[in-house]
Amino acid sequence: MREVRLSPQGDFDNAALPAQHIAVHPVSAAMGAEITGVLLGSLSDAAFGELRAALWRHKMVFLRDQHLTHAEHEAFSARFGPFAVDAYTQGVEGHRNVHPLIKEADTRTKALFGSGWHTDSPFLDEPPSVTILRAVEVPPYGGDTTWADTQLAWRMLSPAMQAMLRPLKVHMSAEANMLTQERISGKPMAFATEARRVAAVQGNFHPLVRTHPYTGLPSLYVDEVYAVGIEGMTEAESRPLLDFLTRHITQAGFTCRLRWEPGMIAMWDNRAALHLAPNDYDGFRREMYRTTMAGERRV
Numbered sequence: 001m002r003e004v005r006l007s008p009q010g011d012f013d014n015a016a017l018p019a020q021h022i023a024v025h026p027v028s029a030a031m032g033a034e035i036t037g038v039l040l041g042s043l044s045d046a047a048f049g050e051l052r053a054a055l056w057r058h059k060m061v062f063l064r065d066q067h068l069t070h071a072e073h074e075a076f077s078a079r080f081g082p083f084a085v086d087a088y089t090q091g092v093e094g095h096r097n098v099h100p101l102i103k104e105a106d107t108r109t110k111a112l113f114g115s116g117w118h119t120d121s122p123f124l125d126e127p128p129s130v131t132i133l134r135a136v137e138v139p140p141y142g143g144d145t146t147w148a149d150t151q152l153a154w155r156m157l158s159p160a161m162q163a164m165l166r167p168l169k170v171h172m173s174a175e176a177n178m179l180t181q182e183r184i185s186g187k188p189m190a191f192a193t194e195a196r197r198v199a200a201v202q203g204n205f206h207p208l209v210r211t212h213p214y215t216g217l218p219s220l221y222v223d224e225v226y227a228v229g230i231e232g233m234t235e236a237e238s239r240p241l242l243d244f245l246t247r248h249i250t251q252a253g254f255t256c257r258l259r260w261e262p263g264m265i266a267m268w269d270n271r272a273a274l275h276l277a278p279n280d281y282d283g284f285r286r287e288m289y290r291t292t293m294a295g296e297r298r299v
């Protein structure tokens with residue numbers, strides 16, 4: 001069968017919006033931008049407003065040389081609103097909303113958290129909006145994160161495909177990923193509590209095409225890790241469609257990639273992007289911390 005992949009052209013617009021308090025530098029044609037000229041620990045309300053607008057526009061923004069403490073990371077995150085529930089960890093001591101993502105140099109695992117294309121915790125009733133990830137120690141090479149723009153991917157589908165997808169609901173559940181990770185690692189997957197494991201496995205149905213609450217733009221809500229079915233369809237029907245959509249969203253032309261540095265902080269809009277953190281840095285330590293912000297029921 002011929003692979004259905006587009007060579008997208010003509011509908012790219014990752015240009016920066018005018019801003020007075022921050023400088024915004026787009027990183028790829030599709031998405032992503034570097035923000036310079038500010039420190040997140042002492043950001044004015046005006047600069048925060050521009051940063052948030054840049055995030056909605058570019059889907060992922062990052063800043064170098066921030067070196068935030070856990071308290072500063074938590075305080076900056078809280079400017080986006082309440083924190084989301086984290087299914088997997090209880091947070092670090094004294095900062096329960098700051099979740100460690102640490103792989104030691106001598107850890108060898110085929111089942112690494114985040115190593116398939118996903119959106120964060122879509123199995124929740126109200127999945128997270130923004131994720132804010134901070135780098136403390138990074139490998140000399142590898143350990144990059146890549147994002148894919150799900151709004152651009154939607155725009156690049158044919159009108160006939162868009163019409164078919166518009167009324168559908170996708171089942172998001174952690175079960176298939178949990179079983180795969182447990183088979184590979186030979187040990188139970190860690191969840192923050194048993195109740196959160198049960199809820200994550202049960203999952204939720206969400207609109208497969210969603211509308212961004214601030215920009216009104218539609219996007220595809222499908223991923224490789226958690227999208228396990230489509231309401232009203234058999235698995236034989238839904239699986240090829242979900243696989244096609246994941247391949248479509250994650251084609252190189254719709255992505256941007258970040259090479260981490262210590263002190264860097266990146267944030268992304270889970271409503272408009274998927275992300276991937278490959279398991280490609282065995283032998284090196286990577287120490288990251290993340291916060292996730294509460295979202296809203298998908299519409």
Ligand code: SIN
Nearest residue numbers: 101113114144145277
């Ligand atoms: C994540 O999936 O949230 C983690 C991404 C990363 O570790 O780069």
